[in-house]
Amino acid sequence: MHSDSDAELARxxxxxxxxxxxxGDPGAARVLTARLLPRALRHAAxxxxxxxxxxxxxxxxxxRLWHAAAxxxxxxxxxxxxxxxxxxxxxxxxxxxxxxxxxxxxxxxxDDAPGPEARxxxxxxxxxxxxxxxxxxxxQRQAVVLRHIEGMSNPEIAxxxxxxxxxxxxxxxxxxxxLKLALDGKKEALSHGD
Amino acid sequence: xxIETERDRHSDAALEALFEExxxxxxxxxxxxxxxxxxxxxQAAAAPAVPPARRAGFFRNPPGFVAALGGWGGxxxxxxxxxxxxAVGLWSPEAVDALSGGQFWSLSGGxxxxxxxxxxxxxxxDV
Numbered sequence: 001m002h003s004d005s006d007a008e009l010a011r012x013x014x015x016x017x018x019x020x021x022x023x024g025d026p027g028a029a030r031v032l033t034a035r036l037l038p039r040a041l042r043h044a045a046x047x048x049x050x051x052x053x054x055x056x057x058x059x060x061x062x063x064r065l066w067h068a069a070a071x072x073x074x075x076x077x078x079x080x081x082x083x084x085x086x087x088x089x090x091x092x093x094x095x096x097x098x099x100x101x102x103x104x105x106x107x108x109x110x111d112d113a114p115g116p117e118a119r120x121x122x123x124x125x126x127x128x129x130x131x132x133x134x135x136x137x138x139x140q141r142q143a144v145v146l147r148h149i150e151g152m153s154n155p156e157i158a159x160x161x162x163x164x165x166x167x168x169x170x171x172x173x174x175x176x177x178x179l180k181l182a183l184d185g186k187k188e189a190l191s192h193g194d
Numbered sequence: 195x196x197i198e199t200e201r202d203r204h205s206d207a208a209l210e211a212l213f214e215e216x217x218x219x220x221x222x223x224x225x226x227x228x229x230x231x232x233x234x235x236x237q238a239a240a241a242p243a244v245p246p247a248r249r250a251g252f253f254r255n256p257p258g259f260v261a262a263l264g265g266w267g268g269x270x271x272x273x274x275x276x277x278x279x280x281a282v283g284l285w286s287p288e289a290v291d292a293l294s295g296g297q298f299w300s301l302s303g304g305x306x307x308x309x310x311x312x313x314x315x316x317x318x319x320d321v
């Protein structure tokens with residue numbers, strides 16, 4: 001029963017699903033969750049570098065999305081995904097600032113990870129990526145995650161972060177260079193080796 | 195310079211492999227369940243009060259013959275009266291006979307149960 005109606009709903013855009021959600025359609029909630037929760041979680045996980053905190057942020061962001069549905073206009077300019085990423089970005093920054101991790105200066109470095117001779121597990125590789133991301137300033141980190149992991153366009157990222165497109169280009173370029181530098185020397189261990 | 199370029203390419207590939215891996219991170223089922231529970235709670239809180247007629251089932255929306263008797267209350271009254279009459283007739287047929295002026299007894303041929311239709315036939319032929 002669910003799969004039939006969900007398959008029909010899956011053909012709709014996020015904004016239309018928001019309107020259906022506001023009308024009480026539980027299928028709209030399922031489809032929106034399937035589409036948007038993974039994005040919110042990945043964004044939060046890579047910026048925060050902590051799985052439990054990332055889950056809290058993703059759940060809170062989704063809850064705000066559900067509350068926002070009542071006033072959502074299907075023909076409005078806002079896209080639910082962009083809106084959600086903005087909420088995640090703000091919630092994550094709040095948490096980083098509260099915990100004193102905002103600049104990433106005290107972040108754990110990948111030095112604790114095994115040397116190049118050892119192949120890292122997937123979890124260890126993600127931990128190394130998170131640690132490298134944590135060395136970047138907040139906005140660079142957000143821009144890199146949204147561009148290279150979520151695959152968002154520069155104008156979309158500009159909307160999420162509330163900055164200009166040129167600033168996004170600069171942030172992602174500098175962020176990627178800094179990441180490569182942070183991971184330099186670990187690439188043998190970080191590669192799958194298969 | 196060529197060595198630098200090769201190193202860059204290697205770094206780019208290693209970083210891209212990490213990004214690719216990160217793209218496949220998904221939520222655990224219990225997080226999905228929590229998010230869907232939040233969604234259901236928000237929808238339930240926002241749902242307008244449904245008028246009773248829309249929620250009505252068999253008992254809230256009785257069939258026509260029950261409605262003609264004044265709804266389930268009237269239908270219950272008529273049913274109770276019928277059952278009471280049946281009980282009186284079964285347990286105390288003399289009382290019913292007395293109330294009918296003895297017709298019940300004579301029509302039943304004296305056995306007190308089934309009316310004897312032959313009496314009616316005779317009555318008709320007499321006329």
